[in-house]
Amino acid sequence: MYSERPSRFPGAVVWRREIGPGDSRPVLPDGCMDLLWIDGALSVAGPDTRGHVADAPVREACVGVRMPPGTAPALLGVPAHALRDQRPALADVWSGHRAGPFVRRLRAAADPAAELEAVALDLAAASPAPDPLLRAVADRLAAGCPVAATADAVGLGARQLHRRALDGFGYGPKTLARVLRLQRALGLVRADATFAGAAVRAGYADQAHLARDMRALTGLTLTGYAASLP
Structure with missing residues (x-):
């Protein structure tokens, strides 16, 4: 079971997921980074380029704060590309001494x-x-704005945008655009659009194009994804 709510952290979401036996649904790429509390461990989910499945069974409910693209590196003091496709403990990202007080707070928390x-x-208040x-x-x-038009709109050349994107998002703007396009399509599917309709409205050439991106970025088929929806 999965639930979420808007966070007081601007643009973020607080979520909770209970993983039962046989639940192997991957976490899909979305351009975001998360703070995670899982089985008494505080960790960071770096930006994903593919669907992520937990390496080991989880005994307790997972909770997380999903921060919007480009936000978490300022809080952590680490470029996003250094955490790409990783789930390191916060104590490995920082020194254990710095992470320890946050772990103790969470272990003592009723919620x-x-x-x-x-x-x-608190991290946001203490960070740039x-x-x-x-x-x-x-x-x-x-x-759905093209990458070249986006670079022009923000006043950056292609190389400058790529460099800033690696630090802030974990990958270049073309990869981020691809991930966000898939998320647009899947949002339409969750709202009961047909695969073909979602593909066109999200900016794909056709349903086959969407299906290829779905397989490449998540390892799932469109029908497999739809079947997993509540």
Whole structure:
């Protein structure tokens, strides 16, 4: 079972997932990074380029704060590309001494999801503000704006945009655009659009194009994904 709510952290979502026996649904790429509290461990989910399946069974409910693209690197002080397709413990990203107080707070919390959100807010208050240019880039790409037009709109050359994107998003703008396009299509599928209709409205050439991206980025078929929806 999965549930989520808007966070007090701007643009973020607080989520909870209970993983039962046989639940092997992957977490799909979305351009975001998460703070995670799973089985008494505080970790970070870097930006994914493919569907992620947990390596080991989870004994307790997972909770997380999913931060919008380009936000988490400012909080962590680490470029996003250094965490791409990884789930490291926060103590491995920082020194254990720095991460320890946050782990102790969460272990003592009656509501780990609310406490994890408070941790994210405390980190934001103590960190430089995220690069507003990255927010503008992500918003334009999420709306389907071409990469070249996005670079022109924010006043960057192609190489500059690629470099800023690697640090902020974990991969180049073309990959981010591809991930966000897939998320647009899947959002339409969840809203009961047909595969063909979702493909066209999300900016794909046709349903076959969407199906290829779905397989490449998630390892799933469209019908397999639809069958897993509640």
